[in-house]
Amino acid sequence: MTALLEVEALDARYGQFQALFDITLDVPASAAVAVIGANGAGKSTLLKAIAGQVAISGGDIRFEGRSLRGLADHKRVGLGISLVPEGRRVFPSLSVEENLTIGAHARRPGPWSKPAVLDAFPLLARLAKRSAARLSGGEQQALAIGRALMANPRLLLLDEVSLGLAPVVVKQLYAALPAIREHGTTLMVVEQDINQALAAADHAYCLLEGRVSLAGRPSELSREAITAAYFGMAVEGRQ
Amino acid sequence: MSWVNAIVQGILLGGLYAMYASGLSVAFGVMRLVNLAHGDLAITSAFLASTFVAATSANPFLSLAVLLPAGFLFGIALQKTMFDRLVGLDPSYQIVATFGLSIVIQNVLLERYTADRRALDIGSFGTSSIRISDDVSIGWFPLTRFLVAILVLALLSLFLARTRSGRAFRATSDDPTTARLMGINNRTVYALAMGIAVATVALAGVFNGAQTNFAAADGPLLLIYAFEAVIIGGLGSLWGTLVGGMVLGVAQTVGAQIEPGWTQLIGHLVFLTVLAVRPTGLFGKQALA
Numbered sequence: 453m454t455a456l457l458e459v460e461a462l463d464a465r466y467g468q469f470q471a472l473f474d475i476t477l478d479v480p481a482s483a484a485v486a487v488i489g490a491n492g493a494g495k496s497t498l499l500k501a502i503a504g505q506v507a508i509s510g511g512d513i514r515f516e517g518r519s520l521r522g523l524a525d526h527k528r529v530g531l532g533i534s535l536v537p538e539g540r541r542v543f544p545s546l547s548v549e550e551n552l553t554i555g556a557h558a559r560r561p562g563p564w565s566k567p568a569v570l571d572a573f574p575l576l577a578r579l580a581k582r583s584a585a586r587l588s589g590g591e592q593q594a595l596a597i598g599r600a601l602m603a604n605p606r607l608l609l610l611d612e613v614s615l616g617l618a619p620v621v622v623k624q625l626y627a628a629l630p631a632i633r634e635h636g637t638t639l640m641v642v643e644q645d646i647n648q649a650l651a652a653a654d655h656a657y658c659l660l661e662g663r664v665s666l667a668g669r670p671s672e673l674s675r676e677a678i679t680a681a682y683f684g685m686a687v688e689g690r691q
Numbered sequence: 692m693s694w695v696n697a698i699v700q701g702i703l704l705g706g707l708y709a710m711y712a713s714g715l716s717v718a719f720g721v722m723r724l725v726n727l728a729h730g731d732l733a734i735t736s737a738f739l740a741s742t743f744v745a746a747t748s749a750n751p752f753l754s755l756a757v758l759l760p761a762g763f764l765f766g767i768a769l770q771k772t773m774f775d776r777l778v779g780l781d782p783s784y785q786i787v788a789t790f791g792l793s794i795v796i797q798n799v800l801l802e803r804y805t806a807d808r809r810a811l812d813i814g815s816f817g818t819s820s821i822r823i824s825d826d827v828s829i830g831w832f833p834l835t836r837f838l839v840a841i842l843v844l845a846l847l848s849l850f851l852a853r854t855r856s857g858r859a860f861r862a863t864s865d866d867p868t869t870a871r872l873m874g875i876n877n878r879t880v881y882a883l884a885m886g887i888a889v890a891t892v893a894l895a896g897v898f899n900g901a902q903t904n905f906a907a908a909d910g911p912l913l914l915i916y917a918f919e920a921v922i923i924g925g926l927g928s929l930w931g932t933l934v935g936g937m938v939l940g941v942a943q944t945v946g947a948q949i950e951p952g953w954t955q956l957i958g959h960l961v962f963l964t965v966l967a968v969r970p971t972g973l974f975g976k977q978a979l980a
Contacts, residue, residue, distance in 0.1 A: 503872060529874040541869040543862045554862050557855070558874030603874070 454517050456481040456638050457502065457607055463510030464494075464501045469499040473662045474511070479607065479655070480645035484629070484639040486653035486670070488646050490682060493659040495642040496538050499609045502640070503535035504528045515607070527557045532606030538615065540596040544585035548576055551584050555602030560605025563635045569598040569683055572628045597625070601632065608632065610641045614648055626652055646678065660684045693826035694948060701705035701913035701944035703829070705901070705937030706837030707799065710895035712924075712932045713843055714888030720779045720927045721864050721884040722877075727789040729892055729917060731796040731910030735761065736893035737900030738800055738907075741809050751811035751901055758893045766889030770882045779879060810904040817901065836898050843891055848929050860884065864927075882961060892917075919962040925972025934973055938965075 455478035464472040471605035472494045480487045488560040489495050500506040500512055504525030513520045515531060522691060523531075542551055552566050570577040573594040579587065584595060592614060600608060614622040622645070629652050643649035650656055658681040666673065666681030679685070718724050725907060736758050743754035759852075773792070777785045813832065820830040844886050851857040859880055862870040867877040899905065900912065916939065924935025947955025965972065 505868065505872075524871075524876070526871040526876045529872060535872050537869060537872065541866055543865040543869070545865050546858070550858060550861075554858050554870075554873050554875075557859065566934050599873075663717055 454514075455479055456483075456516060457640070458514040458517075459498075459502070459511070460514070461511035462498075462501060462508055462513060464497055464506050465509050466506075470509075471506075471662050472501065475659075475662075475664055476511075477657050477664065477667065479638060479640055481606075482633065482636065482638055483655055484633060484653045486649035486656045487640065487642045487659060488644070488649050488656065488678075488682065489659035489665075491644065492661075494662040495659055496611050497662075498659070499535060499611050499640065499642055501684070502607075503533060503609055504536070517550065526582050529603050529605075530560060532560065532604070533609070534600040534603045534605035534607070535609040536596050536600045536611060538611040540589070541601070542584040542587070542592050544583065546584055548582055548587070548595055549580045549582055551599050554601035555686070558603050560604045564601045564604050566602075569601055570584075572601070572631050573598050575624070585678045590617050590625070593617060593625055594628075597628070601637075605637055607638045607640065610639065612642060612644065614643060614645045622648060628690050646682070658682055692795045694945070695828045696954055696968040697923050697944040697948040698941055699823075699827055699829065701941030703833035703837045703940070704944060705920075705935075705940030706833075706840035706934070707895060707898055708916050708920040708939050709933040710836075710843055710898065711892060711913060712920035712936060713840075713847060713929060714891040714895075714922075715917045716921050716927065716929060716932050717847065717860075718762075718888040719921070721860055722774075722867075722881050724774055724778055724881075725782070725936065726774070726885075726888070727786065727791070727914060728796055728910070729888070730912065730914030730948045731793045731800075732762070732889055733892045733896030733899060734905055734907065734910045735796060735800060736876070736896030737811065737905050738804050738809070740811055740897045740900055741804075744811065747816030747836070751813055751897060755894060755897055758897065759890050762890040762893030763886040766886035769889065771878075774885060775878060775881065782901075793914075797907050797910060804907060805908060806908075808904040808906045809900070811897065811900040813901045814833040824910035832901065836902070839894070839898070840936070842976050843894065844929050845932055847891075851929075856880075856883065916958075919958065922972055923962055923965045925975030928974040930974070931972060931974030938973075 457479035459475055459477045462472055462475040463470065475498060487495050487498060497506055501508050504523060515533060520528065543554065546554065552569060571645050574592055575591060576598060579591060587595060613625055626648060629639060641649050641652060653670055656668060656673060657664055658678065662680060666677060715729050716862055718726060740751050740754040741772060744751050777788055817832050820828045822828045851860055859875045862873065862876045862879045863875060870877055919939050920936040923938050924931030938961060942961035943954045943958040946953040
């Protein structure tokens with residue numbers, strides 16, 4: 453059986469700067485995959501390449517066996533790929549409810565609806581009419597995830613969910629992920645916070661300076677191996 | 692003419708300015724694009740209406756049946772061929788490119804229609820009025836124009852607030868990159884916005900042509916009125932634009948009441964005062980609504 457998402461020998465660059473080198477990874481259907489790595493390792497770029505926000509300069513990305521090359525970002529959501537962008541990026545002039553409505557703009561059918569999202573994120577329920585600009589960081593993050601769910605994604609890409617949020621809020625947000633998986637959505641989680649990401653995932657990849665430095669099941673990865681892959685010390689040690 | 696009458700006429704005149712400005716406001720709100728050829732498109736519309744009248748001898752307003760859809764399509768074409776290349780660039784590119792377009796349009800009009808002034812004859816509709824008191828009477832034409840302006844703003848406002856496309860406009864205005872993640876093609880939104888902008892300015896051009904005579908080089912003056920209405924009202928606020936238009940209109944008619952030569956001067960002074968005292972305008976905000 454082919455994986456839901458296959459990334460093969462992917463290169464991506466911003467002008468002269470190459471951000472990703474020869475990335476190959478698989479995301480099986482219904483899995484939760486964590487991508488960890490230090491700041492600037494290329495994690496966000498990888499998610500943006502999958503969502504279509506960054507053009508790929510080499511290799512290929514296949515979703516359900518179909519190449520995404522040349523497919524515009526605004527068309528990928530219709531296939532079932534939704535990105536929760538870094539920094540949340542809720543629409544500040546729209547209300548919470550309107551943010552959710554616009555999440556369903558692509559009209560992809562599926563289990564998620566406004567009541568289902570409010571059920572998964574109860575803290576949003578009493579804020580429906582409030583302007584998204586007037587939410588706390590945690591509320592905005594919940595809204596950003598809810599908005600992405602409204603598109604009924606097969607693959608949900610979460611970029612730095614925990615960034616800038618209090619640990620208790622991060623815990624609440626991560627508590628919603630199992631319910632999302634139960635609806636058949638595959639997760640790909642990018643985090644700098646290693647523990648949070650690995651606890652939620654059943655596959656993990658570590659990126660270092662744009663390359664995969666470690667891959668495996670979280671339970672089978674030793675702390676030393678992760679530290680080495682995260683900071684790149686093993687690379688130096690081997691030389 | 693009494694002071695009260697001057698104010699009433701100014702408010703009604705404000706409707707015309709708001710009509711000019713609404714398209715400018717929508718285009719700026721959605722894609723931060725300022726089209727310096729906006730006024731020239733209004734004059735073009737007035738000239739086309741005069742051609743329509745010459746060919747059919749029909750009422751000038753009937754030309755709108757052709758000019759509104761044509762303006763909408765022309766706006767889309769303009770966006771797709773030219774303005775899409777300017778969105779997101781440094782504003783200086785927009786200024787140079789749309790200023791160039793303005794000059795091209797003026798010269799094409801000069802070539803086709805000569806430098807003579809023209810007017811659209813709407814017959815007794817242009818002169819008949821409702822007498823309110825000895826001093827104040829309201830012309831049917833300015834009143835209609837004012838009501839049409841309110842109708843245009845109300846429709847735009849409902850479109851933005853209630854419809855699926857309107858939500859896409861507001862989301863794109865907030866953050867085009869993230870809007871694309873929702874499946875919204877911001878280029879489609881921009882094309883639609885420019886279509887609406889040109890259609891509304893075509894409407895305003897015909898109303899302007901029915902009120903006063905016009906010539907090929909008049910566009911920039913209309914652009915300034917539209918700008919002033921938008922800035923006084925506050926960027927991005929549609930109803931603010933109506934208030935801005937009314938403030939400008941009243942300033943001009945009251946200025947004319949003081950001294951006929953001061954019509955435009957007082958309008959510009961009020962605009963500059965607002966810009967100095969309250970640069971965000973009376974109802975300024977970041978969002979599009």
